[in-house]
Amino acid sequence: MKYTIAIDGPAGAGKSTIAKLLASELNILYLDTGAMYRAVGLKALRENIDIKDTEKIDEMIKNIDIQVRYIDGKQHTYLDGEDVTHKIRTPEVSLAASNVAVIKSVRLKMVELQREIAKDMSVIMDGRDIGTYVLPNAPFKFFITATPEERARRRYLEMKESGEKNVDYDIILKDIKYRDENDSTRAFAPLKKADDAILVDNTFMTVEETLSKILSHIKGDGVNQ
């Protein structure tokens, strides 16, 4: 049986944490689509392309090579042949990703790659437009969210724990609010709950509680039987 699970929501809601746990529970593939937009953002930064210059971005996207491979079960993202898995995790790249993600040519290219991956195998994809646009027929759709303050708090703790020094909660919150607005108001495939997605506000829920709520929906529909 083929499972297709779409998880959308804003930054720091816990999408990737939950998606990874679900993927291992159900023994299926997890695709982090944000990593692909991050790789495009990194390229734009490296080439010093003005994000507002849609023509230049259109030209860049024609020749870009984004690939996703799995090493020991973990997703690695490649930009023009280079493994950029770790380089795309900076705050600068987060903002660049959100900015290039507004551009239609970028989205069309990423969505084509994402659909190709989901074509023949069971997959859990997380992003912003998976349930509404990339996989509109996915039988399982979840929209995970939490307040901006709680999401910023999670990112703050995550960065502190990873040993980063200059971590500023207010800057993280500002970046999160900027991306929320940018992602939700873009014209093409914005961040939006699909009508048939299950809303999970986990502001006051742990990772385990969120996972168990989502799993109960999936199991309730017979996926694990």
Ligand code: CDP
């Ligand atoms: O993928 P997304 O940006 O939506 O979020 P994430 O990277 O999966 O989660 C951000 C952080 O929040 C992680 O460190 C999670 O462990 C944490 N988290 C949490 O504390 N409570 C939850 N209910 C969900 C996530």
Ligand code: CDP
């Ligand atoms: O992990 P986090 O939630 O911070 O961000 P991400 O999922 O890695 O996505 C980075 C940026 O890529 C987002 O702010 C979105 O602008 C964009 N994105 C998108 O537009 N559509 C997707 N399916 C995934 C990400």
